[in-house]
Amino acid sequence: MEGQKIELIEPPYVSVQGEGCNIGRPTLFVRTAGCPVQCTWCDSKYSWDKGEFQLTEDDLDHLIESATSKVVWFTGGEPLVWRNWLLSWLKRFKTNLRDHGDFELQICTSGIYNDEPTRLLLSQLGWVTIDIKLSSAHTKLQTDMSLVDWLYQQKPLSSELKMVLSDNKDLMKACELAKKYPKFEVILQPKYVVHVVREGRATYVDYPYLLTSDRIISQEPEPGYTGWAYTLSGIAHEFPNIRFLPQFHKIIWPNIVKGV
Ligand code: SF4
Numbered sequence: 001m002e003g004q005k006i007e008l009i010e011p012p013y014v015s016v017q018g019e020g021c022n023i024g025r026p027t028l029f030v031r032t033a034g035c036p037v038q039c040t041w042c043d044s045k046y047s048w049d050k051g052e053f054q055l056t057e058d059d060l061d062h063l064i065e066s067a068t069s070k071v072v073w074f075t076g077g078e079p080l081v082w083r084n085w086l087l088s089w090l091k092r093f094k095t096n097l098r099d100h101g102d103f104e105l106q107i108c109t110s111g112i113y114n115d116e117p118t119r120l121l122l123s124q125l126g127w128v129t130i131d132i133k134l135s136s137a138h139t140k141l142q143t144d145m146s147l148v149d150w151l152y153q154q155k156p157l158s159s160e161l162k163m164v165l166s167d168n169k170d171l172m173k174a175c176e177l178a179k180k181y182p183k184f185e186v187i188l189q190p191k192y193v194v195h196v197v198r199e200g201r202a203t204y205v206d207y208p209y210l211l212t213s214d215r216i217i218s219q220e221p222e223p224g225y226t227g228w229a230y231t232l233s234g235i236a237h238e239f240p241n242i243r244f245l246p247q248f249h250k251i252i253w254p255n256i257v258k259g260v
Contacts, residue, residue, distance in 0.1 A: 030060070
């Protein structure tokens, strides 16, 4: 595949990881274009179609070699749309770069693919995040749970399950997964909303709008969602592998800003 290009949403950049077990770590972000999953609350719908930027295998080698961060995070969109290209690049990267062991290659996938190239690629990466879409996401395609079973057998200590919770049904499902896969870290990210007054009208908004809101009048779980804020201690007792974390980037940067 040498010379072939993949499409990106934006040029690769170094920033701080905003989610999951690696939250806060300086990371080189490689965000590929294309996503057939189509979650209703997707914060990057601009990633679903063709990307404006292109990347060759050589480009990626140079970027990684010159990046200040030793952590590389492939995300999207859905990066496994490009799994054959990534496999080809990884093979060459491992052969050419003597010190490739210094780099930590990570990927975040929705887990919709479960073919041989997918498994081959995931088995060779340093960290795998499966971003499980729960029922509130109303996705077009679902995570293939047999891929999760396989990953649990292969590398439970260098993988995580991550999910956004929007209602009690999501919370119940997340607990079920934490019980089924006790060696995985299970990252729960409440889809938190804040009640503000904007232009004279009370409204519920998500994290990003906090920065531009006029006045916060209350903070509470989304209407109809009574789960996460009130049951933390019970969950902590029962599921020691669960971590409740915010999506850090959503607090700091509004959705409209790309490349941060
Ligand atoms: S998998 Fe990610 S990029 Fe794709 S639709 Fe869902 S949230 Fe958006």
